[in-house]
Amino acid sequence: MGRIRLGPFQLALRARFSQPQTSSPGCTRALNVRRRVGSDHLIPLCQAAAQGRRCMSTQTSATETSPKSSAAADGDVLCSVDGAPPSGQGAVATVTLSNPRRLNSLSRELIAKLTSTLRSLASEPDIRCVVIQGASPAPGKSPSFTTGANIFEMTHLKSYDDAKKFITELHHACQAMRDVPVPAIARIDGLCLGGGLELAASCDFRYATSRSTFGMPETKFGIPSVVEARLLANIIGWQRTKEMVYFAKSYGAAEMERWGLVDRSCESAEELDEIVTDAVTTISSFGRQAMREQKRLVRVWEESDLVTGIEAGVDSYARMFSDGGSEPAHYMKVFTERKK
Numbered sequence: 001m002g003r004i005r006l007g008p009f010q011l012a013l014r015a016r017f018s019q020p021q022t023s024s025p026g027c028t029r030a031l032n033v034r035r036r037v038g039s040d041h042l043i044p045l046c047q048a049a050a051q052g053r054r055c056m057s058t059q060t061s062a063t064e065t066s067p068k069s070s071a072a073a074d075g076d077v078l079c080s081v082d083g084a085p086p087s088g089q090g091a092v093a094t095v096t097l098s099n100p101r102r103l104n105s106l107s108r109e110l111i112a113k114l115t116s117t118l119r120s121l122a123s124e125p126d127i128r129c130v131v132i133q134g135a136s137p138a139p140g141k142s143p144s145f146t147t148g149a150n151i152f153e154m155t156h157l158k159s160y161d162d163a164k165k166f167i168t169e170l171h172h173a174c175q176a177m178r179d180v181p182v183p184a185i186a187r188i189d190g191l192c193l194g195g196g197l198e199l200a201a202s203c204d205f206r207y208a209t210s211r212s213t214f215g216m217p218e219t220k221f222g223i224p225s226v227v228e229a230r231l232l233a234n235i236i237g238w239q240r241t242k243e244m245v246y247f248a249k250s251y252g253a254a255e256m257e258r259w260g261l262v263d264r265s266c267e268s269a270e271e272l273d274e275i276v277t278d279a280v281t282t283i284s285s286f287g288r289q290a291m292r293e294q295k296r297l298v299r300v301w302e303e304s305d306l307v308t309g310i311e312a313g314v315d316s317y318a319r320m321f322s323d324g325g326s327e328p329a330h331y332m333k334v335f336t337e338r339k340k
Helices: 008-016 028-032 045-051 108-122 162-177 195-201 229-238 239-245 253-259 270-284 290-304 306-318 324-339
Strands: 033-037 041-044 054-059 078-083 092-098 126-135 144-146 184-188 191-193 205-209 213-215 250-252 264-266
Touching: 045 264, 078 108, 092 108, 108 162, 126 205, 126 270, 144 184, 144 195, 162 195, 162 229, 184 195, 184 270, 191 195, 195 229, 205 253, 205 270, 213 253, 229 239, 250 253, 253 264, 264 270, 290 306, 290 324
Parallel strands: 092 126, 126 184, 144 191, 184 205, 191 213, 205 264
Antiparallel strands: 033 041, 054 078, 078 092, 213 250
16 A cells, blocks of 8 residues: 655654654554554554554555545545554554545545544554544645535435435544544644534544634524534533524634633644644553543543442442553552652
8 A cells, every 4th residue: 555645743743753662561462453444454553653654545446645635526534553652552543534625524425434434443452542633725725624514415415314314424423533442632723614623522632723713604504503513512611502503603713722622722733733742642651541441431421420420430440450450550660660
């Protein structure tokens, strides 16, 4: 399979973690694991760690492609795998929505590819973190994370059943994003609208450049904001959610940071890469199983009452010692030895 040229974030990640690193418990299985992306492509994760990264496309042909090149009319989903810091084993996955001629809008074909890719990543035990981003803009186009569902496809919906199938496909993509068992980061540079904002809301963290724009414009087009728009109330509260979906206004990154939708904003794409890389570094430095257990528990907290959430926490703590506590023992030993 052909190589994909490295984007700015991947270059920053590779530069920081190209030095040899020591391993930690739970990572050695990467040497024997193979992973599937899309419907056709298998690569060994150990090659990703050893070479720094490998890149794949969900296209069925093995032709060389790039996030910066012109995408097919319906777009593509590109997935790159980098050796995870600090162990150099395991992996960090970067998923790129590549439909730059249409501002990375989500066609039905692209949505299906995204869902397939995310489900594949969810089944890979050595992934430490997932970063999702939009491809670099086509000439003359604005930068964009994604503008959401393709409005031209929506104009062809003529029945309840057609509309239900269409929006359920978008829901499945957002659900697959939420189901990734490791922290997920939305790297946002440019437009983040409608279903694109729902996809970002399905991530654990959202970092954005100051030129990014956010909004839920659906009511302008005669439809309500639906499916994972419901997550917005959990993040920014009901009143601000109602403002977004009723008024269909656009908002800048600074205001979204004040509201709590954006975790951190910055001036340039270069600064954004540093912020994302720092987050990936921190996430990947902690216990692999502990981080996955924490992600699972947070999901329970989001969807349950207080008592259920607390009881689930007791179970999560105990589960970390079900194998004798090898991972806690390792990280506690590292901590106590530093204190000597």
